[in-house]
Amino acid sequence: MTRAQPSVLVVEDEPAQREVLSYNLEREGFRVIKTGDGNEAVMLVEEERPDLILLDWMLPGTSGIEICRQIKMKPAFRLTPVIIVSARTEEADKVRGLEIGADDYVVKPYSLVELLARVKAQLRRTRPGAAGEYLIYDDIMLDAETHKAFRGENELKLGPTEFRLLMTFMEKPGRVWSRDQLLDRVWGREIYVDTRTVDVHIARLRKVLNSSGEGDQIRTIRGAGYALG
Template sequence: MSVPHPVVLLVEDEPAQREVLAYNLEAEGFDVVSADNGEDALLLFDEEGPDVVVLDWMMPQLSGIEVCRRLKSRPESRGVPIIMLSARSEEVDRVRGLETGADDYVIKPYSVRELMARVRTQLRRTRAAAVGERLEVGDITLDAATHKVFRAGEELKLGPTEFRLLATLMEKPGRVLSRAQLLDLVWGRDVYVDTRTVDVHVGRLRKALCVHGGDDPVRTVRGAGYALG
């Protein structure tokens, strides 16, 4: 199995536009969850843990600007890239969007192809392995394109689940991920796996990482989960 598909939260109140964007995002290999208002967007964010948010500015109930402000004010969601979509083309509006915390600002009407490229650009910051990038944390190197892992220059033999687990931890070095989060990111949202399975595979990953010596780089945070480094 390969690294799970990145998840995009698409927030757009115009049905036709939402349908076109969802179709193109899925064609690019993304898993898409969508909302047509800001309140639902915040609930979906907490339920799905997306890798990127594509967010319309003008929406009923809660504006995109307010959704962006709330997400960027919370530690658990601050690092997730947000691409703001808006018909507002004045410099003052772009500045307001970016100052609120948006990582990119796209003016309507826009090229769908350009938007897909911008989504991939933002994704490289948080899910590098999912787009075939090379990851390096300390003396550990993971090459997603060749599916190889090295530590201090020595190649390691990892099973497919341990590879995905390591990639997920390396994409967020230092960040503590709960067992539930790891289940979603590594095994997928539609697969039922007991949380104790995470502990088993973390144990296998630790053994593989230390086969040639060196300290255990995987940190256990009691009651919270695991982190790399």
């Protein structure tokens, strides 16, 4: 029910290929959102805020290249990785896709192993914690793979929710997260949690982080939310 794993939006109009992609991504631990319709894809980006988008070029109606352009024009999603998957093999097509804002371009038929590696590579850049990387900020270190966190020499005894909160903050130090954004990222959209719950867990995280008398690294920005550092 939580959203600890990164999410991938698969936009592919061929049902069989969409299901194969979805199955293999889920096997790798990703939460998959899928559609075969370009216009619905734009709505899903707004609603689901995926961590990465796999986008077929040849879609009925609006093309994948136009969908990519629309997504990248929105400030909130400018940094969301988009991998275009296309049967178009000309170098000019690849250049066009990258110039429109795509972060990678994969030609069909592709190796699933290679495609999954490219997905993980993009996530290491934008969500290193979700890709199993060490995260370090000042004297705080988080190991996403072993689910351990330290401040200085002291291991932090964090509950699962506090750990996901800390990982979210450490992936983007300095970024201000609203309560709704934290609910979406840490708890997930599929369950209802009151925004005041965020404040409760932030207080718990602060208590553990500051248990040895270190300075408070979590800032409260009145009317906006919370940030690390």
